[in-house]
Amino acid sequence: MSRTVRLVILTLAVLLLGSVGTGAVLYAAHRSGLRDQQQADGPAVHAGTVSLRPTTGRRLVVRNLAWGPHRDEIATVPADDPQGPRTASGVKCLRFHAAAGTGICLQAVHGALQDTYRAVVLDAHLRELRRFPAAGIPTRARVSPSGHLVAWTVFVSGDSYAGTDFSTRTAVVDTRTWAIDDNLENFRVIEDGRPYRAADINVWGVTFADDDRFYATLATGGRTHLVRGDLAARTLTTLHDNVECPSLSPDGTRVAYKKRVAGASSDAPWRLYVLDLRTMKESPTAERRSVDDQALWADASTLVYALPGDYGSDLWTVRADGRGTARPLMTSAVAPAYLG
Amino acid sequence: MYLADSRGTGVTAAPDPGPGRRPAAVPATVLALGAVSLVTDVSSEMVTAVLPLYVVAGLGLSPLGFGLLDGINNGVGALVRLAGGHLADGGGRRHKTVAGLGYALSALCKPLLLLAHTLPVISAVLAADRTGKGLRTAPRDAMISLATEPRHRGRAFGVHRAMDTTGALLGPLVAFAVLRATVDGYDAVFAVSGCVALLGVLVLVLFVPGHIAPAPAPATTAPGRPVPSPEPARPTLRDAVGLLRRPELRALTLCATLLGLTTVSDSFLYLLLQREGDLPAHLFPLLPLGTAAVFLLLALPLGALADRAGRRRLFLAGHGVLLLGYGLVLSPWHGAPAVVAVLVLHGTFYAATDGVLAAATAAAVPARHQGAGQALVGTGQALARFACSLAFGAAWGLWGGRTALAVTAGALAVSAVVAAFVLRPVPEVSP
Numbered sequence: 192m193s194r195t196v197r198l199v200i201l202t203l204a205v206l207l208l209g210s211v212g213t214g215a216v217l218y219a220a221h222r223s224g225l226r227d228q229q230q231a232d233g234p235a236v237h238a239g240t241v242s243l244r245p246t247t248g249r250r251l252v253v254r255n256l257a258w259g260p261h262r263d264e265i266a267t268v269p270a271d272d273p274q275g276p277r278t279a280s281g282v283k284c285l286r287f288h289a290a291a292g293t294g295i296c297l298q299a300v301h302g303a304l305q306d307t308y309r310a311v312v313l314d315a316h317l318r319e320l321r322r323f324p325a326a327g328i329p330t331r332a333r334v335s336p337s338g339h340l341v342a343w344t345v346f347v348s349g350d351s352y353a354g355t356d357f358s359t360r361t362a363v364v365d366t367r368t369w370a371i372d373d374n375l376e377n378f379r380v381i382e383d384g385r386p387y388r389a390a391d392i393n394v395w396g397v398t399f400a401d402d403d404r405f406y407a408t409l410a411t412g413g414r415t416h417l418v419r420g421d422l423a424a425r426t427l428t429t430l431h432d433n434v435e436c437p438s439l440s441p442d443g444t445r446v447a448y449k450k451r452v453a454g455a456s457s458d459a460p461w462r463l464y465v466l467d468l469r470t471m472k473e474s475p476t477a478e479r480r481s482v483d484d485q486a487l488w489a490d491a492s493t494l495v496y497a498l499p500g501d502y503g504s505d506l507w508t509v510r511a512d513g514r515g516t517a518r519p520l521m522t523s524a525v526a527p528a529y530l531g
Numbered sequence: 532m533y534l535a536d537s538r539g540t541g542v543t544a545a546p547d548p549g550p551g552r553r554p555a556a557v558p559a560t561v562l563a564l565g566a567v568s569l570v571t572d573v574s575s576e577m578v579t580a581v582l583p584l585y586v587v588a589g590l591g592l593s594p595l596g597f598g599l600l601d602g603i604n605n606g607v608g609a610l611v612r613l614a615g616g617h618l619a620d621g622g623g624r625r626h627k628t629v630a631g632l633g634y635a636l637s638a639l640c641k642p643l644l645l646l647a648h649t650l651p652v653i654s655a656v657l658a659a660d661r662t663g664k665g666l667r668t669a670p671r672d673a674m675i676s677l678a679t680e681p682r683h684r685g686r687a688f689g690v691h692r693a694m695d696t697t698g699a700l701l702g703p704l705v706a707f708a709v710l711r712a713t714v715d716g717y718d719a720v721f722a723v724s725g726c727v728a729l730l731g732v733l734v735l736v737l738f739v740p741g742h743i744a745p746a747p748a749p750a751t752t753a754p755g756r757p758v759p760s761p762e763p764a765r766p767t768l769r770d771a772v773g774l775l776r777r778p779e780l781r782a783l784t785l786c787a788t789l790l791g792l793t794t795v796s797d798s799f800l801y802l803l804l805q806r807e808g809d810l811p812a813h814l815f816p817l818l819p820l821g822t823a824a825v826f827l828l829l830a831l832p833l834g835a836l837a838d839r840a841g842r843r844r845l846f847l848a849g850h851g852v853l854l855l856g857y858g859l860v861l862s863p864w865h866g867a868p869a870v871v872a873v874l875v876l877h878g879t880f881y882a883a884t885d886g887v888l889a890a891a892t893a894a895a896v897p898a899r900h901q902g903a904g905q906a907l908v909g910t911g912q913a914l915a916r917f918a919c920s921l922a923f924g925a926a927w928g929l930w931g932g933r934t935a936l937a938v939t940a941g942a943l944a945v946s947a948v949v950a951a952f953v954l955r956p957v958p959e960v961s962p
Contacts, residue, residue, distance in 0.1 A: 209726070212726040219713035223713055305816075324811065325813065328587045330587055346593075347815065483593055484591075
């Protein structure tokens with residue numbers, strides 16, 4: 192093959208592959224345009240005023256995933272009519288949680304070269320109080336019942352040059368003093384009464400009991416544990432094995448969490464369980480599908496969690512005592528929190 | 532083959548260029564292979580850059596399982612590399628075929644990501660991608676050695692590594708540009724990455740010769756040597772293992788492994804650097820970029836320097852630079868300038884050792900065993916670094932990061948002294 196022939200082939204290939212690539216980009220761009228149009232069968236969403244201290248009864252706040260101009264915005268619905276019209280706030284968050292008039296919003300900041308992330312603490316009117324740079328991709332967020340503490344978890348990948356190793360980083364901020372513990376891995380770990388040290392510790396999924404104590408997941412050596420955290424003593428004490436993304440019940444007696452079950456298919460390894468902290472007895476919920484989310488207690492006996500859906504994810508609900516069946520709560524939504 | 536047997540290149544100072552000889556330009560084959568690597572790295576780094584985002588933000592999954600698989604992939608990758616090197620040497624003509632298969636396998640993995648929506652499937656695709664990488668590495672380095680005049684190999688590998696790193700730096704930029712244009716269009720990123728990877732395979736097919744005749748030796752080292760005998764039909768596995776009986780290759784493999792055992796993995800080093808230097812966590816992703824940029828800038832000049840000053844010497848000096856870097860991390864000097872200095876030293880270490888080791892290996896192996904020879908040294912080094920990662924992780928847990936680094940630095944110093952003794956210039960002996 193002469194040099195000319197080879198160059199001609201290369202040019203043709205560049206043109207062909209270039210068109211395919213350009214086509215893929217244009218198609219994806221077009222599709223993202225569609226997302227800005229209201230989906231026909233979707234819920235009604237309209238802009239409005241959102242308060243984290245609602246005056247009109249109990250409300251459910253979510254990140255709205257329904258297609259339309261308010262996609263990805265924090266929106267509220269009446270707690271007793273979750274499929275009803277949504278009020279969108281104009282504030283976009285990847286993850287969100289709120290309690291007692293304090294909100295924590297994890298956002299992406301689209302930079303020229305790459306995305307960066309930040310955690311923004313919001314007041315009851317969704318006004319920014321303080322922002323913190325976040326080291327990676329947001330995944331969990333929680334506010335303590337009093338609204339004084341906020342916590343968030345991000346996934347850190349060394350970045351593309353360092354391979355596919357992931358780790359988590361969890362930060363806790365006191366909104367009264369703005370003091371930050373930006374990495375809970377620095378806390379002392381106590382396992383079976385003895386100090387434990389390892390380089391591969393990851394902590395994620397904080398759930399607050401009060402303004403000092405919290406629960407979280409600690410992973411090390413390929414296993415996950417439920418830990419009780421103490422902010423004043425800066426300790427994490429292991430309580431139970433095979434627990435991820437704990438969520439403390441309103442009365443503080445039970446923890447809902449995702450458990451890796453034996454025999455489940457490896458692409459759907461988690462089931463939703465509830466652990467009684469007094470008896471340390473765990474029991475499965477009636478949800479048979481794999482749940483990769485930090486569940487939320489709607490009240491003393493009901494759990495809310497996200498499962499993959501047609502538009503990102505839908506919210507489902509199931510009883511905490513293992514009875515009943517899983518039921519759909521609301522479509523095209525993620526990151527729920529109850530207000531009021 | 533007398534070519535690769537000829538000592539004097541890299542071991543001691545290389546001979547002066549012959550009278551009236553212009554320093555040879557980098558051979559077209561090396562530039563073609565460099566272009567293949569550049570294009571392929573754009574493709575693969577595009578995927579690696581957006582994969583975490585895709586998994587967490589796009590699919591809503593927790594990606595922690597990836598970390599566990601990484602170790603397994605590393606081990607498999609090292610073994611595949613040995614197989615690739617050996618297969619490629621078969622008959623001395625299969626380098627391009629085996630490398631092409633490796634590039635093609637990785638290229639096929641990109642469109643597969645369009646269909647993968649669960650972690651195990653994504654992990655399987657990544658493992659296949661790694662297999663492709665393992666398969667192609669040794670034959671590619673063998674082709675670079677064979678195509679280049681022995682006295683210019685350091686420079687040739689320098690050019691190749693610089694082009695390779697350019698691709699690695701461009702990849703994420705392209706990926707985020709696509710992501711920006713499509714608003715979270717991960718499928719578009721994978722599709723474009725697949726197209727770019729195919730282009731890389733095509734450049735290999737079109738512009739890399741199927742059989743690379745070893746470059747002519749410079750006139751100054753050739754006279755008096757016997758005419759090479761025709762190559763035996765194909766090297767057997769036994770021949771490949773027998774390579775270790777060659778003192779020079781044995782010495783290189785031993786030293787690469789020994790020094791690999793005391794080389795802290797990049798992620799641990801960056802983690803320590805960030806903690807010791809009190810660097811804000813969100814700047815963490817910039818650290819590997821610093822190393823890559825320095826590697827890119829210095830790969831060619833240090834490769835050329837290796838050709839003149841001796842490759843083994845530069846390989847050792849590179850580890851000396853790394854030792855300085857460790858010292859700096861441990862020193863009380865903190866702040867941005869210290870971090871930059873460590874990254875410069877870290878990048879210099881890569882520029883002085885990565886391509887240079889391949890060039891030194893080339894000189895220690897006969898032409899018909901180039902693939903197996905490159906694989907042997909590379910695998911030894913990769914497995915050793917993996918073992919070091921495991922040990923370092925355990926040491927960190929026991930003693931804390933600072934002490935673990937201090938102990939590793941001490942071990943590196945000892946290894947460097949041993950390596951300097953093992954790799955000392957040997958007197959010229961006629962075969």
